[in-house]
Each structure stands twice: as C-alpha cells, then as structure tokens.
Amino acid sequence: MPDKENKLIADILEVFRSNPDRRYKSEQIEDILRMHGASAFKRVVKALAVLEGESKISLTNKDEFKMAAPETTVEGEFKGNDKGFGFVRYDEVEPDAFIARSNTLHAVNGDVVDVKITKPSNPWIDKGPEGEVTKIVERSLTKVVGEFHPYSDSQVEKTGFYGYIQSHEKKIASYMIFISDKGLHPQMGDMVQVSIDEYPDDKHPQSMEGTALEVIGNKNDPGVDIMSIVVDNDINPEFPSEVLKAAEEIPDHVLDSEKEGRKDLTDNMVITIDGDDSKDFDDAVGVDMLPNGNFHLEVHIADVTHYVTEGSPIDQEAYARGTSTYLVDRVIPMLPFRLSNGICSLNPDEDRLALTCDMEINHKGDIVKYDIYPSVIRSKYRMTYNNVNEILKGDELLTKEYAPLVPMLKNMADLHEILFNKRHERGAIDFEETEAQIIVDENGKPIDIKLRERGTSEKMIESFMLAANETVAMNYNLKHVPFLYRVHEKPDDEKVKNFFEFVAAMGVQVQGNLKEITPKMFQNVLSKVVGTPEEPVVTIMLLRSMQQARYSDNPLGHFGLAAKYYTHFTSPIRRYPDLMVHRMIHSYAVNGFTDDEQAKWKEKLPDVAEHTSGRERISINAERAVDDLKKTEYMADQVGSEFDAVVSSVTSFGMFIQLDNTVEGLIHISNMKDDFYEYDEKSMSMHGRGTGKIFKVGQPIKVKLIRADVEHRQIDFERVLTPEEQEQADKREAEFKKKRSMQHGRGRGGHGRHNDKRGNGNNSNNHNNNNHKRRGKYESR
Numbered sequence: 001m002p003d004k005e006n007k008l009i010a011d012i013l014e015v016f017r018s019n020p021d022r023r024y025k026s027e028q029i030e031d032i033l034r035m036h037g038a039s040a041f042k043r044v045v046k047a048l049a050v051l052e053g054e055s056k057i058s059l060t061n062k063d064e065f066k067m068a069a070p071e072t073t074v075e076g077e078f079k080g081n082d083k084g085f086g087f088v089r090y091d092e093v094e095p096d097a098f099i100a101r102s103n104t105l106h107a108v109n110g111d112v113v114d115v116k117i118t119k120p121s122n123p124w125i126d127k128g129p130e131g132e133v134t135k136i137v138e139r140s141l142t143k144v145v146g147e148f149h150p151y152s153d154s155q156v157e158k159t160g161f162y163g164y165i166q167s168h169e170k171k172i173a174s175y176m177i178f179i180s181d182k183g184l185h186p187q188m189g190d191m192v193q194v195s196i197d198e199y200p201d202d203k204h205p206q207s208m209e210g211t212a213l214e215v216i217g218n219k220n221d222p223g224v225d226i227m228s229i230v231v232d233n234d235i236n237p238e239f240p241s242e243v244l245k246a247a248e249e250i251p252d253h254v255l256d257s258e259k260e261g262r263k264d265l266t267d268n269m270v271i272t273i274d275g276d277d278s279k280d281f282d283d284a285v286g287v288d289m290l291p292n293g294n295f296h297l298e299v300h301i302a303d304v305t306h307y308v309t310e311g312s313p314i315d316q317e318a319y320a321r322g323t324s325t326y327l328v329d330r331v332i333p334m335l336p337f338r339l340s341n342g343i344c345s346l347n348p349d350e351d352r353l354a355l356t357c358d359m360e361i362n363h364k365g366d367i368v369k370y371d372i373y374p375s376v377i378r379s380k381y382r383m384t385y386n387n388v389n390e391i392l393k394g395d396e397l398l399t400k401e402y403a404p405l406v407p408m409l410k411n412m413a414d415l416h417e418i419l420f421n422k423r424h425e426r427g428a429i430d431f432e433e434t435e436a437q438i439i440v441d442e443n444g445k446p447i448d449i450k451l452r453e454r455g456t457s458e459k460m461i462e463s464f465m466l467a468a469n470e471t472v473a474m475n476y477n478l479k480h481v482p483f484l485y486r487v488h489e490k491p492d493d494e495k496v497k498n499f500f501e502f503v504a505a506m507g508v509q510v511q512g513n514l515k516e517i518t519p520k521m522f523q524n525v526l527s528k529v530v531g532t533p534e535e536p537v538v539t540i541m542l543l544r545s546m547q548q549a550r551y552s553d554n555p556l557g558h559f560g561l562a563a564k565y566y567t568h569f570t571s572p573i574r575r576y577p578d579l580m581v582h583r584m585i586h587s588y589a590v591n592g593f594t595d596d597e598q599a600k601w602k603e604k605l606p607d608v609a610e611h612t613s614g615r616e617r618i619s620i621n622a623e624r625a626v627d628d629l630k631k632t633e634y635m636a637d638q639v640g641s642e643f644d645a646v647v648s649s650v651t652s653f654g655m656f657i658q659l660d661n662t663v664e665g666l667i668h669i670s671n672m673k674d675d676f677y678e679y680d681e682k683s684m685s686m687h688g689r690g691t692g693k694i695f696k697v698g699q700p701i702k703v704k705l706i707r708a709d710v711e712h713r714q715i716d717f718e719r720v721l722t723p724e725e726q727e728q729a730d731k732r733e734a735e736f737k738k739k740r741s742m743q744h745g746r747g748r749g750g751h752g753r754h755n756d757k758r759g760n761g762n763n764s765n766n767h768n769n770n771n772h773k774r775r776g777k778y779e780s781r
Helices: 003-018 026-033 038-053 153-159 224-232 241-248 313-321 337-343 385-393 396-401 403-426 456-478 493-505 519-529 535-545 576-591 595-636 723-745
Strands: 057-059 065-067 074-080 086-089 097-099 112-119 130-138 143-150 161-166 176-180 190-198 207-218 271-274 283-289 295-302 351-361 367-378 381-384 435-440 446-452 485-487 550-552 642-651 654-659 664-668 677-680 685-688 694-696 700-709 714-719
Touching: 003 026, 003 038, 003 065, 026 038, 038 057, 074 097, 074 130, 097 112, 143 176, 143 207, 143 224, 153 161, 161 207, 176 190, 190 224, 207 224, 224 595, 241 313, 241 337, 271 385, 283 403, 283 456, 295 403, 295 456, 313 576, 313 595, 351 403, 351 456, 367 456, 367 576, 381 385, 385 396, 385 403, 385 456, 396 403, 403 456, 403 519, 435 595, 446 595, 456 485, 456 576, 493 519, 493 535, 519 535, 535 642, 550 595, 576 595, 595 700, 595 714, 642 694, 654 700, 664 700
Parallel strands: 097 130, 176 207, 271 381, 664 714
Antiparallel strands: 057 065, 074 086, 074 112, 086 097, 112 130, 143 161, 143 190, 161 176, 190 207, 271 283, 283 295, 295 351, 351 367, 435 446, 485 550, 642 654, 642 700, 654 664, 677 685, 685 694, 700 714
16 A cells, blocks of 8 residues: 555544544545545545454444444553553553553552553554553552661651651652551661552552561661562562471482382483582483484483472472572572472482483484483583583593593584584574673672673583473373473564564565564574674564563464474473473373363463463563662772773663673763754664764764662763764853753743653663573573
C-alpha cells in the first residue's frame, strides 16, 4: 500500500482514537481532514473500509462509523516511571498501554492492575494504547529495604511515626515510607527491611506507611550494601533451622544400600572441570573412543533428588528459592552447604550418586545411541578450566603432571569441535559476550574489574551439557509424556525488524525472509561482524531483540540454540527445575508412563514452570544490581578521569556508553553542551542541530566521568571535546546565559536548555546484558 494511503488511514484512525465514543459519517471525516471532491471521497471511503475490515472501527445502523469497542478491562503488570506515569503490559502482541500520572490509581511499580483502555492503539503510526488503572489486583511491594531517617521526640509525638525510610531503588526512591513506633527502632543510617501497611492514596500520593521488621546493618558497614539488595529482592540469605537440621541428618557418604539398582561406574575415567574457586560440582564427564570410531560421552549429574525428597523441608525451601544466587563475593545457595558442597557435590575420590546421560556420537555430531540411568561414580580428577586450557595449548609441566588424562582431554576437544559445528550448521546463534569479574577486598570494596575469557575447556563442557540437556528433553518428548522444558521463543516481530534495520544501517546485509525468521539469519549477521569494532554492539542489540528464556511444560523449542528439544538437567544443585527433571526421570522409571503418573505431573508442572521462571528473574535482578553497585563503587574513585568508550544505546534523553571493562553510564542530553541535540528514533541516533554531528550505537567516543552515585547505582559521563568543540560550546553557553538573563529581566522566568532529569526511569547501568557467571553463555550449566 502506498505511503500516501497509509498516512490517510493513520490520520483517520487517529480521529476515532482521539474521540472513541463519538460517531462520524464519512462526510464528517472529509471535513475534519479538509479533504473534498470525488477523488478525496473515494480515498476516504476506501480507508474507512480498510479500518473496518481490520475491526479497528465499526459501522452503525445509521451509516455512521465509530471506534470499535476495545476490551473493557485488561489485566497486566504496572511498570512505573519515576516521573509518575507508567505502562502496563497486558498482551504478548499488543504494545504496552500508556498510563498517565493522573490515571495510575497510585499503583506502585510491579503491581498487577486492571486497566480500562481509553484510547486503542494506532498501529499505522506505531502509537500504543492509553488507559487508566481501575483496580489494583495484587501488590508487588509488600516489603521494602531502605535507609532509615529518625524523627525527633517531638516529631514522633506529633506524627506517631518513629521516622521514615527511603529505598535506594530508583523506581520507588521518591516514596517516603513512614515507620510506625510499634516495630523495631533502628538507628540513623541503618538499612532496614519494612513491611508495607498502607499504600499511596489521593491524600498521600508520595508516601507509604510500614513497620520495621529487620535491621540489616548500618549502610557503611562492610557487606550491608549487598545484603540490602539481597533482602530487598526477597532472597533469604539464611536457611531456616528445620532445613539445616534436616540436612545434618543426611549421611555425608554414600551407603552401600544406596548403590542397589544403580550402574557401578566407579572404575570409569571421570573428571570434573570447573572454575578455580568452585566448590559445588554438579557435573562430571568422561570421553573415550569406541571400536567403531565413534565417541562415547558420559555426562554424570549429581543425583540431588535422592537426598532432597519431595515435600521435605529441604525441598520446600529449595522450591521457594528456585535457584542459587551468585554475587561478587558470595553465593546464596539453593541447598544448604552440607549438601551443595558435600554429599551432592561430585568431589574427587569420593563415591557419589549420579544420573548419567550416556551418549554415542559419530563424527557428524549425531547422537546415534543414548541411555539415561542412575549410577554410582567416583571422580578421578578435579580439573580447572585454566589448567585444561593450558594443557590443550601444550603446557609441558601440566601435560606431564596430568599425563594419564591428556589423551582424553584431546578427545574431548575434538568432540566439542564436532558438536559445535553441528549446532552451527543448524543455525544456533553463537556469540561471545564480554563478562566482567569484579574483584573485591576483604571488606567488599571493589579493587579491580577483570574480563573473563572463555577458552576451549569452558566451551567443550558447555557442548557436553547442551548435548545432555537436548538428549533428555528429546527422550521424554518422543514418549509424549508431561515434562519440564527450557524454552526460548521466537523474537517479537517488531524487535526483529528494528534489529535488522539497525544492522542494515551499519552496512550488514541481511539474508532471508523477514516473515519467516530463523536463528540462522541472526547467526549470519554475527558471522559478518566477528572481529570488527561493531561486533560488541551488534551482540548487545541482538540480545535486546531476543525473548527471555523461561521454563514451560510445553515443548516450544529453544530459538537461540536452534534446538527442537531442550531442558535443564545438568545443574540440580543450583536450579530447582533441574532437580524437578531428575525427580520425574526417577518417577517415570519406577512407576512407568501410566495415566495416573502422567496426570500427576501434568497438574504440577505449570505452577513449577511459572514459579521457577519468576525466581530466576529475581535472582538475575539481584546479581545485576550487585554488579552495578560494585561497578559504580569502583568508578567513584575515578571521577574526573577520561576513558575510551563506545555508544551502547541512544535514547531521547541521552546516550548510554560502555567502557572496555563493561562499566556503563549515561551521557545525559543536558551534558551534551557543544550543540542542541535531537533524537532520531528510526535510526536510533542523536543529531546536533548546529554542527550536524551524529552519534549512533557502536560509535567510539572519548568520555569523562563526572558522577558516580553509589547509593542509586548511577554513573554519569560527558563527552571529551576537542579544543575547537570546547570553544564552540563555551560560546553557546554564554549565548544561552545571556538569553536566559534577558528572559529573567522581563519577568518571564526562563527555563534551562534541557530537562536535567533522567528519562524513562532508566538506571544508568541497566543495559548490562551480560549473562552472570555460572549461568553459562547458553545457560547450559
């Protein structure tokens, strides 16, 4: 359809959208649009027919058109902005509904709300719907952590409150939460967890009331900053006493009676390969060559569910946690350390119970035979990624030290290459992300940020875990029985379109049909930028275009891996879904695939999938918040320093930039002082009105750190100007001040050039898309 006709349709729809209760005859539409004549009439009638055909408008029995009645009320999650307005996502396809500040019903970020759509969307001009919150269905904020500010005795007597707290989280930092005198009595500067008793209302739109539940510690004490984030994300750093007691009752070694019915693999060459500082080993591997020339791969996974029985106190606590949380200086485990570092960990020279995925793989990477069974293993070596990488590079000392192991390690490397090529051929999206390791001292103060590099050993363990996960998923899918899957759905069409437009603007040609998106298309794009300065930015943009992986009882496949079948089987020590998969494997093996057995799992799985997906997101949010905190703290000592950076995102309120060490910050538009800049949404770039300068994603840029707000985890930069640019900036600033002075002189109360608030409630560090350590680039472990 020609652009001219599209514009007319968009204009007509906007007339109805702006007045959704009003009825119009076609002649009235002509008058409103100032279109007259036979030709114009035909065009208007045709456009009205298109809108009616798409059910955007409807024809009444009086030959009048009106806006098609949208669904009266929808339910969704309110995403608040610190300026007061918000958005509600209520549909997978429809854009989020905009909620003006006056229509929020004082909903707080994260609340589940009912929304009445007052203005439907106008897809012809990419304009989303508008609505008003009619009911708050469920409060997301029941507890909050914040810094305590005490009241004087007279204020306590007058108000009935002991003081107030304010959260360091940007989305709710504007609320004062008054603390009743009946709870704990914290001291000034304490970080306190508070239960919310009263929420914002018409009389008190910017405040809440609560009761102090727990004093985490003074904000300046070592470790309190991290624990405040942990508690604020509803992650329990301590295990209940009954859980610890139950863990103590579990034997610390494998009993002879527990070996019955298991395949004895204790003589097999089995090793663990993990990070230098790892203490919980939930996977071990072994590779040998079969007489027919095929590879024999054994992936042994700790049989956690043997010890964590369904419904036990340990199981209930593990389910509540959902996952372990890995922070810069500590781990908050899903299971008590007695299990995670003890009997469930595949420690060297100890008999351990396992579930084994036993695979025969040919030189094309096809799994030609497999079996899944309970076993007893004994790890022969505890290897580290670093040492294995050095051995594979030919390090003489390590090769001599681990001589019995070297042939197997080389076979492993060969098998990995075959499996990788197999995944690549089918279209798996393979990208290398830069992952930061934040080094802290004994007091938790960050002293360095190092970049992690993935060598062959990390990649080959990933390949083996992926093979096991896919094999287990395929086995139970082909049996047509209820099962728990890890799914990664096809990206949203609009995000895909934006991504391919972005890379096309960088000169990267996109191959394939945009109406039939495949992983291979993304893979081809990445292959064209490997080793170029654009590679990191293209990777970031690709990640932002992707859906979020989750757990589901429906086998929806894994888009990023180009895998038809995928589950999480390989990390039951730190992920509840893996533990659940193990439990199902055992249960099906013992009880068979009877109707009753299938009905049992079919009923349980939807809730497990939803809960564990939610807990995973909470854990990731906490991990990223702690990373952002420590990165900001690390940068706080370097205010005034200059850095080489790259533009990682451009918005209407400025540019996010990323340093080589993965630290991100914002150059707010108010700090772009050499020109008046305007945002071009289509090209995601910033344009200087006077100089013609253009800033876009991926562009190298020299910046100066001007602010590092540790409390709110926000980092601000400004661009380093050349002497000529600085001269021009000074001139513009002088002209601006002169103009403003004249306005004040005339009593007009002039305004600044730019809004100096951050737009859209974005945390300056919130574009960090790196997967966290131990989660695995492809979530394999």
